[in-house]
Amino acid sequence: MAALLHRAHRHCQLADSTNRRRSVPSPPCHPRDAILRPVGLCRGRTRNSHAGAHSGMDAVRMLMAPKTRLEREKGKLVDDINFGYCNAQRKINMGYFLLAPRATNAAGDGHHSVTDRMVLAASQWTRDLHDEIYVFDNQSWNKDAKLYLDVESSSWDDGVLDPAMKRTLIRDVQGSFDNRGLYQSLKVPWKRGVIFHGVPGNGKTISLKAPINSLSKREDPIPSLYVKSFDGCRGAKWSIQSIFEHARNMAPCLLVFEDLNSLVEDECRSYFLNEVDGLESNDGILMIGSTNHLDRLDSAIRKRPSRFDRKYHFKVPSLAERLEYCLYWRRKFAESETIEFPDGICHPIAAMTEGFSFAYLKELFVPSLLALARGESGEAGDGPDTAEAGTMPSDRSSVSDSVLVGKPDSGQKDSTDRAEKASTADKTDGAAGAPNSQETKPVLPGVEIPGSVKDNVLLKIITKQAEMLLDEMDNTE
Structure with a gap:
């Protein structure tokens, strides 16, 4: 085993340790880095094996992705060494583990350049959207190609709206992503939030589909993230954190909350407001929230411009x-x-x-x-x-x-x-139901x-x- 490990990881040193009733901790795995996990050095599974973050793998070659798409970088390849083997003999746990430098500049040592290029390309492919929309439901993000097909044929021409309102809405959506330099020159956060409200059946849905489709067809495609529900065993706060963390990673992007008043309930309202307008930057995120009942939205959401700047009222047609x-x-x-x-x-x-x-x-x-x-x-x-x-x-x-x-x-x-x-x-009166x-x-x-x-x-x-x-x-x- 030692010889095999040394050949596979020449930049690492093999050491052993004797610990009384202690197992060897594994380095944590960061979800942001776990874009692609090709098979690395695999150890045999025994009941005494230490189950690490990468179950069954001692070394994983992976992409360390840039923090956000705004960085315009491809990321770097790194090795995540995760080896520990415990063998209990006579009440003593013998722990064997591999010591590896955590610096990323050692990532290229001992690896083939062709394989590295393949991992980079495959990782970038899995990160991007390909005729898909990110959908958050059951407390996880998934790529939905069917939903993309449903909106692909939608356009602003399909929505019969007041001409002035339509022009303003299109300018709001497109301008949010065209004027990054202007926002920076004015020293204001590069983000935008709008609310669609009005009785059902008057154009809110088509006005959500149209920007999703038009933004995906730009020369620099803008991904769309659609939130269905906060529900799940981890609770609404966990969902909100996951939603905004992913949106910041995917920025510039469109983040859609449909039926906003039913999503943001009392117990998670303050947490939602902190994510929308808190200390963390939401640069490059355009939020669109829709509701049939504007009066049911908390005043901190509907009346504060820095959170949702504009409100569009979809009335019964004239x-x-x-x-x-x-x-x-x-x-x-x-x-x-x-x-x-x-x-x-x-x-x-x-x-x-x-x-x-x-x-x-x-x-x-x-x-x-x-x-x-x-x-x-x-x-x-x-x-x-x-x-x-x-x-x-x-x-x-x-x-x-x-x-x-x-x-x-x-x-x-x-x-x-x-x-x-x-x-x-x-x-x-008193004769209920009488014709x-x-x-x-x-x-x-x-x-x-x-x-x-x-x-x-x-x-x-x-x-x-x-x-x-x-x-x-x-x-x-």
């Missing part, structure tokens, strides 16, 4: 945004020979969908286009039985020559209906329909689908 969304779908079928989607139906659709979120607008178009492809006409009784699906179109909505009739007869009638509903509710026959079903607003498109099949199908969705929205409130 008429102009709904019109742009209709045009977005029309452009998809501009060259289609099977789907007639004239420009003239876009404004009526946008007008009749007041109060619809982008999620409901998508649900309006996708089934309608599928129904058109199946040959449905949009007439009453055509298509699947809506009663079976738990929805019932309004009896008063239909397409006429010039007007989509779907509004109350008058303001007086509307007021009367509301009064009747209140009166009926009073009478049935209220006096309640009026929600109806689409009245919309002018150009004569040139009054017979358009897609418009009829969309109108029918909009009535069903409107009733569904009312039932879920």
Whole structure:
């Protein structure tokens, strides 16, 4: 054994030690350095063998990676000597171990240059992302290629947002990584944090996917780190520490916290704030946190600019945004020979969908286009039985020559209906679950329909689908 060790590690000296009932400690293994562990000198396993940090290995050739990607270095190869053999004889533990210098300048002694280049290349490959996204879940980081495929086709063009808000958001994301020199010249930390908030279904998710995709396609690709959960047996504080340690190593990077208010709970809030804005540098990290309920976020998170600098409110789309969304779908079928989607139906659709979120607008178009492809006409009784699906179109909505009739007869009638509903509710107080026959079903607003498109099949199908969705929205409130 001694001769074999000496040939493999000529820069080391072999010594033995006699210790009464003591085992030989092994040098610690640092997770940051353990990028690749090629097989080193392997010792036989016996019940008296000392189990070190590298189980079964006495010497490991490994990459000592740079502290962060910002250093623009490849790292160095070092030997981590981890040898100890204990043999108990007559109540005396005989410990044999190898003494090795810990200085890194001895790393090249006794090793082949070709092997070293292979270890360097393989280690760098495992460190980088290759059409992947780092995902933190179950208290560990894993590369997720499937999630990358899900966002690969996403772009800023897919998000129908207020033009001024979209320009500011893109400038915020791209500018965070383009202006490192400017941050340094101003002597301010090179980091950024933004919060996306608003009711569900209005563009927060696509506005998370778009920057992940665009940053990965840069000339200097920016990796994305996505946090799913803090949960695990080690506790939330351990998770937060691991998340920010990895983010600092991967900087410059994008760090995403989806549903931030459910992640940061009371018991870990102060620890999270210290990692976000504490003594340790977060240079090169752009944090994006999303939430459906901004008011549920602690004021120390939502109101302090040095932690999350900007807040973007994703509102229910306006008429102009709904019109742009209709045009977005029309452009998809501009060259289609099977789907007639004239420009003239876009404004009526946008007008009749007041109060619809982008999620409901998508649900309006996708089934309608599928129904058109199946040959449905949009007439009453055509298509699947809506009663079976738990929805019932309004009896008063239909397409006429010039007007989509779907509004109350008058303001007086509307007021009367509301009064009747209140009166009926009073009478049935205490009879929980009793049906209220006096309640009026929600109806689409009245919309002018150009004569040139009054017979358009897609418009009829969309109108029918909009009535069903409107009733569904009312039932879920």
